[in-house]
Amino acid sequence: MYKALHFPSNQEIIILDVRWRQQIAYLRSLDQQDKLVCPGCNQPVRVRAGETKSWHFAHKHLQNCPFEKESPALLQARAVLYHWLVDQFGSESVTVEKSLNAPNFPRHVDCWVEKDKLTSAYCIFERRMPPDERHNLKSAFREVGVQVNWVFISDLLHMDSELGQDYLYLTTTERAFLQKSELDQAWQTHFEHLGSSLHYLDSEQEMLITYRNLNVIHLPQLYSGTRLEHPLSEVLAAPANGEFVHPGETDRLQKSRAEIEAQADVAAKRWQKAQDFFRQGSSRLEIFPKPSEKPANPPYERRGTCKFCGQETTDWVTYFGQTNECICRDCKDRF
Template sequence: MIFIFTAKNNNGDTFTITKMNVERIKQEERLFCKSCDSPVMIKAGEIKIPHFAHEKATKCAFASEGESEEHLLAKRQIMAWFGFQGIPVELEHYFPAISRQADIYVSDATVIEFQRSSVPISEMIQRTMDYLSIGLEVHWMLGQTIKKEKGRISLTIFQQAFIQFEQKLGYHFWHYSASDKITTLYYHLTFEKGNRFFASEMKFSSKAPMNEWKQKIARIITRHAYVKRDRELERQKICFYYAKFKKHGQFMQKLYSAGYYLHYLPKEIGVDLEEQFLVITPAVEWQFDLWETFFNMLEKGDTFSEECFLEKFQSVVTQIMTIWLSPNECLKLGKSYIAYLISVGVLSVVPEKRYRVKRVMTFSGNRVSRV
């Protein structure tokens, strides 16, 4: 179902249709799409919420952006929140310079995009870059249901695209529920494993003014969460998972061809770190590739630079795609792995961002020859 909420008349006056003003708008002689200038008509039945629709088939780029009723309801609720506070706000504003139509346009300076359906992440990134190119501030609100279980939240790859970073809030994202009329800030995200995270939550009522929101956010204290891990158990689970579900996969075939068994690899390979979510590549795979192409070339006492290590690290991982995180965000994971190797005595720190091999990573079994 395709909905349009904003249209203009012959004089260029803009109308955002609601149940309250639909009869008034019907008095207009002609109404047109703000994006393509094609005639539109009013649709106001007993079931569907009032909206505009193109009178004829059209090539309007925005007529293909079908939105659910919940999506449209959310946009109206967010717009109303700004309106109640006397803040200038407009629904479905069109920017000719970049051929974009924003969900919500606030105070002639800010765009708010509410996203409920899964779309290509690259599309959201391009949309953001277009808004930024004309000097607009951009905010994204996730509208999909967040799965919660046993004190954790599970985020799909698409949902992780909304994660951003700020020093006090740490990794965080914003969520809006149209059914509850509640905005939620998920902050201090801490990766556990798979797609699961620990997170703090702060909820904001649509009846609360902006100043109250700002005061609550100001009270957040910077903190670093700690996740207790049983490395030995994690290794057992990794071996079981790959043996059952990935035994014919590329990684297992590579190990087999090189004469290695997964459960014999050094215990420092297959270590999940808090920043692991920043890359798509599983920890056991990129850490093995690092060992094979980097650490395996070093002997006890050898040194290497952080720059050299991070360059090799980037070559063996694929970073997740997000709207806001820097292309170099995944380097935090590489640095965390270095910190881990220092903590377990594999490496030591030397001046000028260099590291020395204190001991080599050893196998718990013999390498098997392939004839």
């Protein structure tokens, strides 16, 4: 964990904060006096300030505490995200491992920002989540009423090796946390269905991978979108909601909106011209139906061989890209 409480003042101490870099001796003295305690279980913690891993706190005695169950991958991602948020908003506006005073809240928040009118939470996922856990987490944030930015560690990213990096297979957890963003419009073509966004953090390389305008092309797993990848240091946080904004996205959004508005204006003028023409030559006011939006792209059909019945089919519910095997819909219901 990266946060401890000073006993008895209850002052929060975030060991990642650069202000503590010059006060490590003071922190160690508090450690020796058992005056640093875990925010989750109120048990003493010790200072870990080596040269290889991020500085952190660790329990002196094993306890039944949620902070003890966190993986190294999650802790590393949290540290990287915290430092980025401090660069964006300042250390006074950012905290980590925030516990919310809300009933039935299932976990603490990895990173939390409060600045001016902005209140934004950041939750990192390093594993799949059971349905009940996903539901409880989303419901709890709705009750609290704050903007949440979901972040997956990059190890959970599964691209289709044949189709390319813009195609990926999403787990039920990833699909549950697809997030609508106005920046998806920057990568929308004409009148296609507007998709959603997902963010993946490579904490070792400190890179952020974002997929914009994700749409399903083969139910339920295979999605396609536009992949953006930049060093986290080049990514900005949107002032309104704390969302990740890659270089050039804002300009592209403005350009895309202008193009779509121009296309809609041309279509409206053509429709009006046709209406005027037929009004002059016929009492029937509407000869042709109004133009509709372009149909969505047809589903992508990937044929696989079912692991259970051996039949080749495109009607699968789970597809294994490396072996070209699948589980067809009939076998899913049968087994």
